[in-house]
Amino acid sequence: MKLSTPRWWYERHGRHGRVARTLLKPVSWIWAAATARRLARAVPVDVGVPVISIGNLTVGGSGKTPVAREVLRLLRRQGVEAHALSRGYGGRLEGPLRVDPATHDAADVGDEPLMLAGDAPAWIARDRVAGARAAVAAGARALVLDDAHQNPALTKTLSLIVVDGETREDEWPFGDGSVFPSGPMREPLAAGLDRADAVVVMLAADAPEADPELLALFAALPTFIARLQPAGPPPPGPQVGFAGIAKPWKVERALKAAGCDLVDFAPFPDHAGYSPRDLAFLADRAAVFDAGLVTTDKDWVRLPVDWRTRIASWPVVARFEDEAGFATLLAQSAR
Template sequence: LSRGYGGRLEGPIRVDPAAHTAADVGDEPLMLAQGSPVWIARDRVAGASAAVAGGAQALVLDDGHQNPALKKTISLIVVDGETRGDEWPFGDGSVFPSGPMREPLKAGLARADAVVVMLPTDVEAADPELLAVFGALPVFIARLTPEGPPPSGPQVGFAGIAKPWKVERSLKAAGCDLADFVPFPDHAAYSAENMSFLADRAAVYDAGLVTTEKDWVRLTPDQRAQVVAWPVVARFQDQAAFTAFLNDWLQSAR
């Protein structure tokens, strides 16, 4: 159940990958709908009602921690576990618009039931100082891992996500022969000029074009024919422990 970032449709509506575009429903809902039922709605309650009417027995809310409209059975905070200079761990702790936080950290953690720390594949363990921030909350470590190898041969990569340099590093770590990499703004809509520029870069290196699934769904069918999507999936360091945690909460809710 998502708000449908950037989409022109407000919902509630079930996302249909065969009928909708990223411009309709947003890139993340469209990407997720490739494998699971997804509803978008500006109104969380209306969206939840539509999903339940459509047969949903459990709802996973995207980006719903600060929205009080629906009572949550479990609230998970997902944290970037890579520490980088003054970004660590939550900037200077200031709340928007003077800082990166949507609310004070203490208030957000007080409503959370657990924390998921996302680590790069080449970082062995989370920083102990970061883990200490979460106090007694359960912490689960996860990593975005490739579902398969990157395409063979020279490649020009591109990505329009919050931290595109992570895609570049991940491709290199996976063994991609990355000739060049072009970053774009998050949720970027790829124009004909953008694609022409990328095609020219690929021609310079006699290379293919590779990007993320999230970027790929924002392309037109003709553009997709020129680009390979490189899918990744979140895998937990201790999948059994995370599954048991979820099952305990769901059983208690029933």
């Protein structure tokens, strides 16, 4: 059973969830120690092509997959035969195999690899080294790893950290700094930044400038601002929205900001599979409001095929404020 992301994880001063946070602290210490030990003992493998890692320091919700898609777009625009490589989280197939959107679905390969396969050749592999070698044998001249900052299997040419740049009242991207499960961090902030080469701070299309206090944390690293922009307008008329991502409340905000007539919104856990009961619930909510249904493209690929014609997909893309500077960084790394 998948669980929804606790909102109190992202509270900077931990006023809510205090009891749960305290009880989970010992587990967090074990998690952090195990991660540090695994990273320290690893011997990364060089597969002979540039490897660009897109990762984050928190458990989901930063926008790393849109950044991976944009990195693939920019590399391929530069003439680099870049392939995506993912673990295939949420899929039943172990790989290594190349994702084929015509024959694979999210239950096979996971939702994120299926999205990446729409932009460039994409591979899944539980064994990243085996997956990388398969991609290189198939012609890849650069690899873009999705969600790989804590995976040390491959020698990385460039390690990018994607950070959710939204700060609202007491809501902070790293919460109070606690490591999972007492907070959102996969590892302590300093440890994660120490292995990074650059930071991407992700903002909503209509958000103000990034918080200077947040940017100050990354002063020692090249830092780029990217914005999640709608690829098109939301569907017209009243809509019931839903999303199964790490921070579904951000989709609700984004739809409203884009002018969607959002009459109701249903959050689901990250990577949720939509059961007949879930779909019946959503259809009922839409009927109550005489509205359509709209969701993210990441959720849309997880829907049963016969439901995709009944539900609108609202895709977003990452675009860099300093695209030229970021493209230069990629070009230098992909040589």
